[in-house]
Amino acid sequence: MASNPEVVVVTGASAGVGRAIVREFARQGARVGLISREEGRLQDAAWEVSALGGEALVLPCDVSDSHAVEQAAAKVAQRWGHIDVWVNCAMVTVFAPVMETTASEYRRVMDVTFLGFVHGTQSALRRMRPRGRGTVVQVGSALAFRGIPLQSAYCSAKHALIGFTESLRCELRHDKSPLHITTVDLPGMNTPQFDWSRSKMPRQAQPVPPIYQPEVAARAVVWAAHHQRRSIWVGIPTVKTIIGNRLVPGWLDRYLARVGYTKQMSDEPRDTHRPDNLLTPVPGDPGAHGRFDARARRHSVQLWANLHRAWLAAAAVVGVTSAAALGARHRG
Template identity: 55%
Template sequence: MSSKRVVVVTGASGGIGRAAARMFAQRGDSVALLARGTTGLDGVTAEVEKAGARALPISVDTSDHQAVEKAAQQIEDELGPIDVWVNVAFTSVFSPFMDIEPEEFERVTEVTYLGFVNCTRAALKRMQQRDRGAIVQVGSALGRRGIPLQSAYCGAKHALQGFHESLRTELMHDHSNVKVTLVQMPAVNTPQFSWVLSRLPHQAQPVPPIYQPEVAARAIVHAADHPNRREYWVGASTVGTILGNHFAGGLLDRYLAKTGYSSQQTSEPKPKDQPANLWEPADGPDGHDFGAHGQFDSKAHARSPQLWCSQHHGTLGVAAAAVTAGAVAWAARRAA
């Protein structure tokens, strides 16, 4: 691919999407920035332009397929043919399943799964005509291993895994030069823990090890450059969760049942005024710009050896994955 491309990033106003948009801009790519929150969009637009790249902010809810199609056409009209489309946008609910209202569960599914489907369709409609382009789906280790308190999100990411595999094989059957790849994310220090709807008594937190958004962004940019891979694993928790579930699924169930509630909460009570972005963006006109980082900078890693192993797959990558999987299996047995 050309070093200067037209790149679309959904969920660009914060977290992983924000970090990825900045990284694409630093490479000289023109970046279309899709998100609901206008305050966050203003912030990332300024960052992209400061990097010397062209930015096109569009306020859109990716669960609305007609709005996504309109946004895609606007991007091609103003920036040119789309080379890379990165799907990041999501929402979630931290809560036991029976405390999630049916409408809330449906909303998470519409954004976190169907939003990816809508955006992929809009991208493919244009890329297939030219027989070129790359679509990067931002997945999660939780799409391969469900955990307590995140049933809606885990269900949506599991659905994304199946959709990705089905679509990828269809493109291979057609000998298409349009590529789709999946980046499996670990726990990342993003603002989601400060704006996702939560019914937990304490402040929600990512399960360690935690990585900075820039680690995720490097994986996304690499995947956009090398989209032939089926998927990339970003962190130790990703590798361990996926392979640990495969080799010790029943034991891991017991381990998560015992530790999954406490490990996803800090000792601090949940702020009474914490926003919830399920129905409206937390960074709307009356909100503030949350940026890319969450509140766990002191615990987050800036690098991931597992990402390097995934990018340079081979004996070293397999060995690292096996060691991590063994550690998870050992922990599960200890908890059983």
């Protein structure tokens, strides 16, 4: 472990993108507070953290409970003295048309996927502000900028997250606070959510292709935690979605009406008897990956270029300057 390990808290730490983020920080020797509802999976994640060279603190709680999140943050500060990075990643969702989604289902998705981020951010800031140091990373989505059919609850929560984060960013700037808040917006990821989220679709849910492995997101989150970037878009699909919605939102309405249903369903019929994790966690530990390993991409050229854009810009300037100098010599 490093001589002065970084202290990180990750919500949604027991599976999917959150689990991959935990592993990535652990490889850097971080001390990681693990927040999720399922204690058994958190214990497995804690073992992985230790095996990778970090130190873990298991903090089972539901992020929809602000008091429980505050208690978890207090335990981290009591154990390690402070919090350097807080990553909000916990989520639940419902795959269903608007008219088949109940008010209680909307409320639960908002409680976890939006208010859970609010609770985590507030608890983090309470501990970061006295030190004048710290970063909050919001794990967002391309769907924060463009709603799609069958995911109105999730899209609503992620849209709300953008508004909350932008408001907070302005307040921090007004207060001349050195604290940093950033968003990492993701494409379709190969995570277990498609096997345990509540679904009312006729066939099995799947991420909209192309699909990326959660390690791609984890690398972006860890990079964002250590660089002063306002936001990071991960993957070409995210770029296309966000830019496309700014330029041709009406065309996207028509396109998603035509293909948005089929792209979110595989050919397999939905198992109507399987449990879902909307209200209570599903037992077992699938880890970070879902069942789409054979189709998922392990790397993103777009993300690499995004994270290295300063280096690429410098290389481009050198190339243009060299070409201009060479041309001048030839003309001379």
